[in-house]
Amino acid sequence: MSNEFVRIAGLCAKISDGGTDKEILRGVDLEIPAGEVHAIMGPNGSGKSTLSYVLAGREDYEVTGGTATFKGQDLLALEPEERAALGLFLAFQAPVELPGVNNANFLRTAVNAVRRARGQDELDAVAFLKAVRKETKHLSMSDDMLKRNVNVGFSGGEKKRNEVLQMRMLAPSFAILDETDSGLDIDALRIVAEGVNSLRAPDFSALVITHHQRLLDYIVPDRIHVMARGRIIHSGGPELAKQLEAQGYARFLAEAA
Amino acid sequence: MPAIAETRDAVESLGQSTYKWGFETDIEMDLAPKGLNEDTIRLISRRKEEPEWLLGWRLKAFQAWQAMAEPTWAKVSHPPIDFQDAHYYAAPKKKAGPKSLDEVDPELLRTYEKLGIPLHEQALLAGVELPEGQEARAPIAVDAVFDSVSVVTTFRETLAKAGVIFCPISEAVRDHPELVRRYLGSVVPVSDNFYAALNSAVFTDGSFVYVPRGVRCPMELSTYFRINARNTGQFERTLIVVEDGASVSYLEGCTAPMRDENQLHAAVVELVAMDDASIKYSTVQNWYPGDENGRGGIYNFVTKRGACRGARSKISWTQVETGSAITWKYPSCILQGDGAVGEFYSVAVTNNHQQADTGTKMIHLGRNTRSTIIAKTISAGQSDSTYRGLVRMMPKASGARNFTQCDSLLIGDRCGAHTVPYIESRNMTAKVEHEATTSKISEDQLFYCRQRGLSEEDAVGLIVNGFCKDVLKELPMEFAVEAQKLLQISLEGSVG
Numbered sequence A: 001m002s003n004e005f006v007r008i009a010g011l012c013a014k015i016s017d018g019g020t021d022k023e024i025l026r027g028v029d030l031e032i033p034a035g036e037v038h039a040i041m042g043p044n045g046s047g048k049s050t051l052s053y054v055l056a057g058r059e060d061y062e063v064t065g066g067t068a069t070f071k072g073q074d075l076l077a078l079e080p081e082e083r084a085a086l087g088l089f090l091a092f093q094a095p096v097e098l099p100g101v102n103n104a105n106f107l108r109t110a111v112n113a114v115r116r117a118r119g120q121d122e123l124d125a126v127a128f129l130k131a132v133r134k135e136t137k138h139l140s141m142s143d144d145m146l147k148r149n150v151n152v153g154f155s156g157g158e159k160k161r162n163e164v165l166q167m168r169m170l171a172p173s174f175a176i177l178d179e180t181d182s183g184l185d186i187d188a189l190r191i192v193a194e195g196v197n198s199l200r201a202p203d204f205s206a207l208v209i210t211h212h213q214r215l216l217d218y219i220v221p222d223r224i225h226v227m228a229r230g231r232i233i234h235s236g237g238p239e240l241a242k243q244l245e246a247q248g249y250a251r252f253l254a255e256a257a
Numbered sequence B: 001m002p003a004i005a006e007t008r009d010a011v012e013s014l015g016q017s018t019y020k021w022g023f024e025t026d027i028e029m030d031l032a033p034k035g036l037n038e039d040t041i042r043l044i045s046r047r048k049e050e051p052e053w054l055l056g057w058r059l060k061a062f063q064a065w066q067a068m069a070e071p072t073w074a075k076v077s078h079p080p081i082d083f084q085d086a087h088y089y090a091a092p093k094k095k096a097g098p099k100s101l102d103e104v105d106p107e108l109l110r111t112y113e114k115l116g117i118p119l120h121e122q123a124l125l126a127g128v129e130l131p132e133g134q135e136a137r138a139p140i141a142v143d144a145v146f147d148s149v150s151v152v153t154t155f156r157e158t159l160a161k162a163g164v165i166f167c168p169i170s171e172a173v174r175d176h177p178e179l180v181r182r183y184l185g186s187v188v189p190v191s192d193n194f195y196a197a198l199n200s201a202v203f204t205d206g207s208f209v210y211v212p213r214g215v216r217c218p219m220e221l222s223t224y225f226r227i228n229a230r231n232t233g234q235f236e237r238t239l240i241v242v243e244d245g246a247s248v249s250y251l252e253g254c255t256a257p258m259r260d261e262n263q264l265h266a267a268v269v270e271l272v273a274m275d276d277a278s279i280k281y282s283t284v285q286n287w288y289p290g291d292e293n294g295r296g297g298i299y300n301f302v303t304k305r306g307a308c309r310g311a312r313s314k315i316s317w318t319q320v321e322t323g324s325a326i327t328w329k330y331p332s333c334i335l336q337g338d339g340a341v342g343e344f345y346s347v348a349v350t351n352n353h354q355q356a357d358t359g360t361k362m363i364h365l366g367r368n369t370r371s372t373i374i375a376k377t378i379s380a381g382q383s384d385s386t387y388r389g390l391v392r393m394m395p396k397a398s399g400a401r402n403f404t405q406c407d408s409l410l411i412g413d414r415c416g417a418h419t420v421p422y423i424e425s426r427n428m429t430a431k432v433e434h435e436a437t438t439s440k441i442s443e444d445q446l447f448y449c450r451q452r453g454l455s456e457e458d459a460v461g462l463i464v465n466g467f468c469k470d471v472l473k474e475l476p477m478e479f480a481v482e483a484q485k486l487l488q489i490s491l492e493g494s495v496g
């Protein structure tokens, strides 16, 4: 129990879609020890994003069974912002636009909200600017992005980089990256991977959702899980990525059926 | 005191603690008997020691009012108002028109202190003693109107040195009768509309501002209105005259105790700008909006109009409307002088059962006159909000321009927002542009913000402030910050 970090057991969730219930997660089992990076791969519509939403606390999904704990706390009992304060971060597959909301202002409000919740001092404007400039430089983002409205008119790749910027500024201990590699050019992919790798630490874990083996060349995961029809149907080491790339999901799907 | 504590307890037990200005001041009042007739008007006029001409003016307005019917075209609904069931004059007893702060009833001073209205000149001027790094607030001259009378006006001497007159209008009637007589009713005639006529008949106090030729008013002026007495209406009258090349920035704020019954507030504001003059008029309207079931609240039926009489004169209205059960208000500009500029920046927030029908009129008479309208409407709960705007280009308004942008933001799905633009152009060379959008705060946006650590309330505040940015930036700096907080408080409990 001492090394327990992220622990998901028998997690079931549904959504009511126009009056009819739709079961999406059907018993997800997953453990991520502290300090490890795991990857999830799996066919479209298998429930990967849903899993990330449920862990982050999106209310339109109803949890119908199972448990999810993080650092020994019952995640499912917490509000989304409490989960964020605890250290959970989700880089969205489709980052949301906030018209009229200045990106830097949003980021500073968020950073100070989690800092307050974690009992840390808030960053004043100068300290914040210094910290954010350092990160944008790392991520090869122009300062112009900070002046614009959150995700409004950002290109696909810019949105993903902005997610990584937020992740780094919010100093999470458990980051879920939902297809953060999609839409990135080759250089950006390397930069983003470096952004994750440099966070690696004994008290930091990540769950990387991806369709591409290529990302996993840069972020080498400790474990890879295959998700299908709302369940983890197979798990293996980093070599599993190459195998999936070559053979597809057919074999595992057949075995699971 | 016990009455205040009692009110506060009662209010808290009702769970409607979001309106933080709802307390009541326990003070002895001089009340006119209920009812509205010529005697009432004579009594008001006598109490104010008014000259004969003004009494005549009031009686004329009263006759006009009696022949008029309440307007019904606005998209608001309320039970009929019994105009006989209210007091038309309510003033704190003690001396009328105190000359200095020392003469003001301490209970009143405490009231304004609680409301965060700076009445102590010294406290404001003591900026030098502030801790290092902390800047002193820029001094603001305040006229504090409590029910029917002005209780104190600050910084009068400083302003007088600059030649600026800033005083209660009742005093201006006494001390500057020629100015008042020349301009009163010159922008909003007594029979302009039902509520303006009523106001003209029974107005009690308000502010008078006169800025002489070439003078830039050395500080912000502001009037703070407080309704306290029960079963009273408040009918204030404000008149601002700015001569050639002069300028002023004026702010108006208002609050009222929480009460179960509705109270009527029918003000008239008249602005006059001569050649190259500029008037910036900002309002943060925070009358009690009623409780979450729509009980109580102020009926805010107001006529505000500015005349850009001179060439290149400019009048800019900025309003943040968060309070009142019903708001009916169309601050307008009559652009007479060639090259005159009119602006209207508005944020109107309605929550619970509030109703707002607000907008502006831009009447272009002169050549090359320009107007800009930016109206942001936010509706939450079961509230209903309408933007109603008129842009009229008259035959002589060659080369005139208008740009209008109306945006509505809906929170939840039980509220309504409507945009009613009227455009009339009688000049071929005049140009009118109109843009409108409607959007909603989505679950996606809220979840995104909360995932980043923001509470739901902060998330709504951030999105709403983003939505209103173009208007808030028009407010004087310190009020912009207060307005932002106010927006958030008004929308508390509107989501989830």
Ligand SMILES: Nc1ncnc2c1ncn2[C@@H]1O[C@H](COP(=O)(O)OP(=O)(O)OP(=O)(O)O)[C@@H](O)[C@H]1O
Residues within 6 Å of the ligand: A015, A017, A022, A024, A042, A043, A044, A045, A046, A047, A048, A049, A050, A051, A060, A093
């Ligand atoms: N809000 C919703 N309403 C209706 N159906 C939904 C909703 N959210 C998810 N689903 C359905 O649940 C299933 C799983 O969706 P999810 O987005 O979790 O898949 P995914 O594994 O992330 O897919 P992809 O690889 O394409 O991103 C899909 O069939 C999807 O249509």
Ligand SMILES: [Mg+2]
Residues within 6 Å of the ligand: A048, A049, A050, A093, A178
């Ligand atoms: Mg997905």
